[in-house]
Amino acid sequence: MQSTADAFEDLRKDFPVLNRRVRDNKKLVYFDNAATTQKPNQVIDAISDYYQNYNSNIHRAVHALAEESTEAFENTRDIVAKFLNVEDSREIIFVRGTTEGINLVAYAWGRDNVKEGDIIVTTEYEHHSNIVPWQLLTQEKKAQLKYIDIDDNGELMLDQLDDYLSTGKVKLVTFSHMSNVLGTISPVEEIVSKCKNAGVKVLIDAAQSVPHMKVNLNEIGCDFFVFSGHKMLGPTGVGVLWAKKEVLEKMSPFLGGGDMIREVHKYETTWNDLPYKFEAGTPNIADVIGFAKAIEYLEKIGMDNIRNHELELTKYALEEMKKIPGLTLYGTKEPEKRGGVISFNFNSVHPHDVGTIIDKDGVAIRSGHHCAQVLMEKLNVAATNRASFYIYNTKEEIDVLIAALQNVAKVFKL
Amino acid sequence: MQSTADAFEDLRKDFPVLNRRVRDNKKLVYFDNAATTQKPNQVIDAISDYYQNYNSNIHRAVHALAEESTEAFENTRDIVAKFLNVEDSREIIFVRGTTEGINLVAYAWGRDNVKEGDIIVTTEYEHHSNIVPWQLLTQEKKAQLKYIDIDDNGELMLDQLDDYLSTGKVKLVTFSHMSNVLGTISPVEEIVSKCKNAGVKVLIDAAQSVPHMKVNLNEIGCDFFVFSGHKMLGPTGVGVLWAKKEVLEKMSPFLGGGDMIREVHKYETTWNDLPYKFEAGTPNIADVIGFAKAIEYLEKIGMDNIRNHELELTKYALEEMKKIPGLTLYGTKEPEKRGGVISFNFNSVHPHDVGTIIDKDGVAIRSGHHCAQVLMEKLNVAATNRASFYIYNTKEEIDVLIAALQNVAKVFKL
Amino acid sequence: MSGDPIYTEMIIEYSRNPSNFGKIADAHIHQHDANPLCGDTIDLYLNIEDNKISEVKFDGHGCAICMACCSVLTEMIKGKNLDDVKKFDKDELLSELGLQHLVKTSPVRIKCALLSLKSLKFGIYSYFVDKMKDSESAGNLNEEAANLY
Amino acid sequence: MSGDPIYTEMIIEYSRNPSNFGKIADAHIHQHDANPLCGDTIDLYLNIEDNKISEVKFDGHGCAICMACCSVLTEMIKGKNLDDVKKFDKDELLSELGLQHLVKTSPVRIKCALLSLKSLKFGIYSYFVDKMKDSESAGNLNEEAANLY
Numbered sequence A, B: 001m002q003s004t005a006d007a008f009e010d011l012r013k014d015f016p017v018l019n020r021r022v023r024d025n026k027k028l029v030y031f032d033n034a035a036t037t038q039k040p041n042q043v044i045d046a047i048s049d050y051y052q053n054y055n056s057n058i059h060r061a062v063h064a065l066a067e068e069s070t071e072a073f074e075n076t077r078d079i080v081a082k083f084l085n086v087e088d089s090r091e092i093i094f095v096r097g098t099t100e101g102i103n104l105v106a107y108a109w110g111r112d113n114v115k116e117g118d119i120i121v122t123t124e125y126e127h128h129s130n131i132v133p134w135q136l137l138t139q140e141k142k143a144q145l146k147y148i149d150i151d152d153n154g155e156l157m158l159d160q161l162d163d164y165l166s167t168g169k170v171k172l173v174t175f176s177h178m179s180n181v182l183g184t185i186s187p188v189e190e191i192v193s194k195c196k197n198a199g200v201k202v203l204i205d206a207a208q209s210v211p212h213m214k215v216n217l218n219e220i221g222c223d224f225f226v227f228s229g230h231k232m233l234g235p236t237g238v239g240v241l242w243a244k245k246e247v248l249e250k251m252s253p254f255l256g257g258g259d260m261i262r263e264v265h266k267y268e269t270t271w272n273d274l275p276y277k278f279e280a281g282t283p284n285i286a287d288v289i290g291f292a293k294a295i296e297y298l299e300k301i302g303m304d305n306i307r308n309h310e311l312e313l314t315k316y317a318l319e320e321m322k323k324i325p326g327l328t329l330y331g332t333k334e335p336e337k338r339g340g341v342i343s344f345n346f347n348s349v350h351p352h353d354v355g356t357i358i359d360k361d362g363v364a365i366r367s368g369h370h371c372a373q374v375l376m377e378k379l380n381v382a383a384t385n386r387a388s389f390y391i392y393n394t395k396e397e398i399d400v401l402i403a404a405l406q407n408v409a410k411v412f413k414l
Numbered sequence C, D: 001m002s003g004d005p006i007y008t009e010m011i012i013e014y015s016r017n018p019s020n021f022g023k024i025a026d027a028h029i030h031q032h033d034a035n036p037l038c039g040d041t042i043d044l045y046l047n048i049e050d051n052k053i054s055e056v057k058f059d060g061h062g063c064a065i066c067m068a069c070c071s072v073l074t075e076m077i078k079g080k081n082l083d084d085v086k087k088f089d090k091d092e093l094l095s096e097l098g099l100q101h102l103v104k105t106s107p108v109r110i111k112c113a114l115l116s117l118k119s120l121k122f123g124i125y126s127y128f129v130d131k132m133k134d135s136e137s138a139g140n141l142n143e144e145a146a147n148l149y
């Protein structure tokens, strides 16, 4: 790649939506990347190409199209495995997204392994998809759900984890690699090593980390790892659950149906090998194939370059936002400890109103609880504004956001 | 539309893959439509258009792109509801496909309503996705799974249903509207009225019917109804579960996570309204939007015209195939009682070999158990060949299939 | 920014100084509702005397639109006959604030505007069931509330 | 159709008249396996004497490729030393029938060809665990079988 800022500027041309004009012919500034990212032509075209040229159901047929689609589909599994440094691509299971992946674990692993009185530990900054499945499970099993609280800096209070682990009742510790609201990057190594010492399983919700930083699953040492393709240039409807082969092999199946079976008889059935045991029914073939192109695109830029680019944007944005009177920033002040996600509130103006007003200037941020109401309760707010960055964002766009926020003050006569 | 055969010939131009040459430059003859159908440009373009112009996560944000994508997504729900003659589009729940839809019912309804000793009735000609979830459920609950057998004509023996119902223990009767192997169309009215008289819930696996015939859910009177978009010109990764509002409201949720909640607190959560209660996490937005175009495409042709076109092809194919010595046809001899699906075996040649040999002539059929091993056991075969038709198929293509089958005889020196 | 189709003087003013803001202890009707999309919650309190809304208050978090609509709604129904209140519809409320256009232009923000009305309908629904034994009116209210957006 | 890269005389012939077709009652090793993609199942029966495959038979449904491969595999291992059999690899089997090209050209049909070998490896795996107490060989066999396709 050529030298950084230019190179990143250059890749904007691959994203057709970035040419969009919105509202009164305003240039789109897309800062809602933590919700979903935009897609490059490479991904969009791969999906069209599949439908135009070799669309077919996979795995079972012997005809030409089926062979081509099966190969492209399975090739994606290998690409995902390499991207995460996973040796055995049979450990890669395609799901709809992070939410389905976590629920799969809660049903297929949780129902067999969590008993009355057991503890599942999560954190205060989790997305609803890493809370609700465990509420459902612990309620069903009369087990307990415990939270690691966050401190004023938005960081996890790990001594609470020690307390929980010391009870000997913890079966699973589950946490997000990066908070989708505060941007806080969790101390993965420390958590995993504590859990491993206690013989406790670990699930990492990587929805916000895998798109933005290098991840090496061979080193992390967790047991389950889940993320969504649509938050990393990929199509909607594809996500990944990774787990160790030994764990997956012992797990009961989740959804029953085609492809996940070896032999079906009237009253008993045997399960297929990994990963198929957990991929019942026709998968989202086109989008899995498109997802491969998203990973290739990210790898070409380099995950470390992406992390640096976002860090630069985040530093710049934090500096500029600090200058705005009445603006409250959430999360740690140290940019190195966070990803490219900035949550803020502006005077007493409700985030919904901020969102609507700056949207008129073409700026797309998210305003709401970000599916993190437990965290909102902790921060003692109903909602926040959130600007989140990705590879195609620029400092100039941050300037537009800043100007738009000034405008909010005018509308509300602050 | 202009007069039928021509009109159907005409629409082939909308399907780019039909111009494919496969193997030794053979024209593709795609007869694997029961597995998945091809997609018209209208659907492919709608997906690209979404990603190129208004890709955004839905429901929660107030910015322009989010409003556009939310509207297109929710508009699909209305289109599906109208297509099925469902009055309240909140009863339409988007899932990945038939398999996920049936599993959703088995988990969210089944776990609460099926108790030890209860009976679930299915049939011998079900797809694995309408057997395995019920095996899992009945095993877990120590309930019983019972089968309605089929007679020599490939039709259900309904007096067995009477016997089961008379025990008073049946909680659910679940069956496919059309068999994906035999093409048999189930006597829906009769089954539903028997079940309603007995106060028993009914699930219809409509994966093979909705794509091929007019369905009026307002008249059928079943409780659950499930099908897949990819078998009806739509993208992979989208399906529909319909159920009555009263049933859905009483059901526990299935997947926990974003969008399906009203309020999340640390230790308790309240559920969102229908349909969102059952749509946790970021849905497959692009493909749901693309799916709307598939339905519009089908409606423009007219479902009755489609049924007639396929009936004509089926009659023709059956006639021609009967002339081939050594060819065994499965299922009823009356074309009116079946859809455009023909399963057959050819002398003692294994279906896999038939499939591979005719694939060299460009003909794509499916060879295998078609995810219906219980039926295979009944038919006393390991596998069959299956040719299945859709709107773009022609009599000339059937001639190519017939010629290709003659060739199999030559290879095997029959 | 004069002429902003949403953030009029009136709405900004209401969002600063909502009317009828607060709780009623032991209210005859207490309805809690939330907008699952943004986390806003409101609590609506009503006292009924002689089939009239004798007292009404609301409490909660919400955006300017939500606060203004809650304010205006409570102002409009105070002292009104239950039979009139039960017929109250969204156009009446929206037009009072010049927000009718939201129905078309903003499927998301319309939910902020109508949360108050939804709570009202669900709130008096229970009252019609329990106190008035008027299941027809109750059924209608329930339907209306569910179909509001 | 002479020159068909799959359906050679030899394969057609084997599919008509498979070698070593049948069951062995009370076999020392009985391995059942299925190809989940097509429903084909085979049962492989082995007797072992003096560390040699003294008897071998197979039974089941399968396509011409599967039947031919089962036939050839059983022919090739009959009488062989267990240590040699354990090293037997897919190239040996495929080249005997001229089917090496399937590895590249047909990800689906290669599974038909190698079902026999997979069953063999899983079958003697258990034998190495239970009878030979040779966990290293067993582990290798298990890995090989799982990674065959």
Ligand SMILES: Cc1ncc(COP(=O)(O)O)c(C=O)c1O
Pocket (backbone or CB within 6 Å): A258, A280, A281, A282, A283, B034, B035, B096, B097, B098, B099, B100, B127, B129, B130, B176, B178, B179, B180, B205, B207, B208, B228, B239, B371
């Ligand atoms: C009758 C029937 N039911 C269920 C399914 C499963 O559908 P899907 O694979 O889209 O989940 C199919 C198709 O494979 C089918 O034909």
Ligand SMILES: Cc1ncc(COP(=O)(O)O)c(C=O)c1O
Pocket (backbone or CB within 6 Å): A034, A035, A096, A097, A098, A099, A100, A127, A129, A130, A176, A178, A179, A180, A205, A207, A208, A228, A371, B258, B280, B281, B282, B283
């Ligand atoms: C941390 C985190 N976890 C889980 C999710 C849920 O992902 P999805 O909606 O793709 O299932 C998200 C995104 O919404 C997230 O940010």
